[in-house]
Amino acid sequence: MTALAKEAQSGNIAAMMRALAHGAKTASRELSQASGAAKDSALRAAAGALRDNEAEILAANVKDVAAGRQKGLSAAMVDRLTLNRERVAAMARGLEDIAALDDPVGAVLGEWTRPNGLLIQRVRVPIGVIGVIYESRPNVTADASALCLKSGNAVILRGGSESFHSNHAIMACLGVGLAAAGLPAASVQLVPTRDRDAVGAMLKMDDLIDVIVPRGGKSLIARITAESKVPLFKHLEGICHTYVDKNADPARARDVVVNAKMRRTGICGATETVLIDAAAAQTLGPQIVSGLLDAGCEVRGDAAVRALDPRVRTADAADWDSEYLDAIVSVKTVEGVDGAIAHIEEHGSHHTDCILTEDADAAERFLNKVDSAIVMLNASTQYADGGEFGMGAEIGIATGKLHARGPVGVEQLTTFKYLVRGQGQCRP
The missing domain is CATH 3.40.309.10 (Aldehyde Dehydrogenase; Chain A, domain 2)
Structure with a gap:
């Protein structure tokens, strides 16, 4: 049992979540400088692991689906939860599609020279640490992790309790990819508890988490909107x-x-x-x-x-x-x-x-x-899907208007900074 899991088992959720977020923050610094080749290698290795471990993933999903039916989930919710061979294969292809995209990090969005000789560039950079809080669909575990990794961000995933076993089986494959590429294990982390207090802890850590992406029903979105100190990319209902x-x-x-x-x-x-x-x-x-x-x-x-x-x-x-x-x-x-x-x-x-x-x-x-x-x-x-838009996958459909709108893919998970190069200019 990992130290984080022991903290969760002991009921010290706040301490566990801060340790997890500190790990993500450290990993994000390394990821921001990682080469595109290393990130793509991790994604392709993870895709291979998904295919190699299909039986284990489906067995874990059977447990989740059985529990979901016993819990009285609707047919539509069971469909969202269910994995099969085709859906596992689609997850693997999604990782490979994201790996095939151009690396957004370091792209020069604008460049100009001022009359005083200053060269100014606007350059795309990772956001840092992304928190994703979602329900039901276990494929989000793979999609969100891949998009964050490709865009140079560390990610903390808090999946729904109904997909607990499936998420952990998928997470193991993502860990294989990170290890194969020599990237920090804390680049992609799954909250190791179903305790709802973990969500509350995430929403307060604006010193360690840069943005949260919530995906779920009205009650989840309402709670996160009301409680979060961290900026949100809200994925609201699809009417x-x-x-x-x-x-x-x-x-x-x-x-x-x-x-x-x-x-x-x-x-x-x-x-x-x-x-x-x-x-x-x-x-x-x-x-x-x-x-x-x-x-x-x-x-x-x-x-x-x-x-x-x-x-x-x-x-x-x-x-x-x-x-x-x-x-x-x-x-x-x-x-x-x-x-x-x-x-x-x-x-x-x-x-x-x-x-x-x-x-x-x-x-x-x-x-x-x-x-x-x-x-x-x-x-x-x-x-209305990031994969269908040619973005490989999406972390959600943002219905707000600031920063990200529509399918949130690798570009939307970056921000930018200005690089200014001079030759000793002093402002008069």
Whole structure:
């Protein structure tokens, strides 16, 4: 048993967390100077370890899934928790994809020479120590670690109690990668306890942790927002919308809406509300609604939508503000593009919203006026994912506006500093 684990077992959570954070701070200094080759070597070795230890990872996950079902987790939450051979392979590929990205550290973002001869450069540098607090999805352990490592940051991971065994099995593979590349073991650390006090301790350590990325439900985000002394990249709920304009292509609209809702209902990019142009309610509405129902989705609609199909249930006021993360969707008719924009502004979470239309003017109005981190045209909201954006993976979808917005990848996990070179200039 490690010293940290002993501290956790003894109940001295605050001391354990400070020791863990001190280790991360020390490691971050070394990582900030690590070569791109060393970081990439660690990621590729970790990917190999994931593949080599697939059986152990899946066995650990079986324990978590069984406990989750016994605990009464919803089907969508169980899906988020579950690993299989394909998902383990996807984690490994994700690490390799991140390794293949350009190293962001040291990139010169701007350079100019002042009339007095001073050469000024704005250079990308790591943030330092990243804390990630997340629920359910064990793949976050691999993705977040890889993104932080690639960007030269140390990371402290506090996964959900429901994925405890899976996270530790994945963490062991990341440790193999760090050791193979000769990087500090404290570069990537997993909090070794399920005790909720560990989260409280992290939120107070603004002297050791530079930023925290929370990923989870409303209660977790509310607690972290209220208590944290550390700056946050908030990954809030995904109340994502797909708006079907009167000029949408009928076949495309049906296919995209069904995919946006039903491909994986438990991810944050799943569409939770479908808005249909009132002018197209009788022409496009029936096939949109029947497509969702036939795919096994419960549809809750307003009066106009209920009139399209007797299987539609009545939507109440709470439905327009709900992230179901399940095979449930709310559907509402709106007065054109402006009606859709107004609804999204009132009920959305500024995550991802989409318009389906062949009208270029309507598309541009929607794309420019919807104030969300990701705004899409004629594509499933399920593409709201760092991997699909070519970023290798993501640590979350930031719905705020400062520093990072949208998928948080390696570039978003860096900041910058100014390097100023002179030849003895003195300011008059």
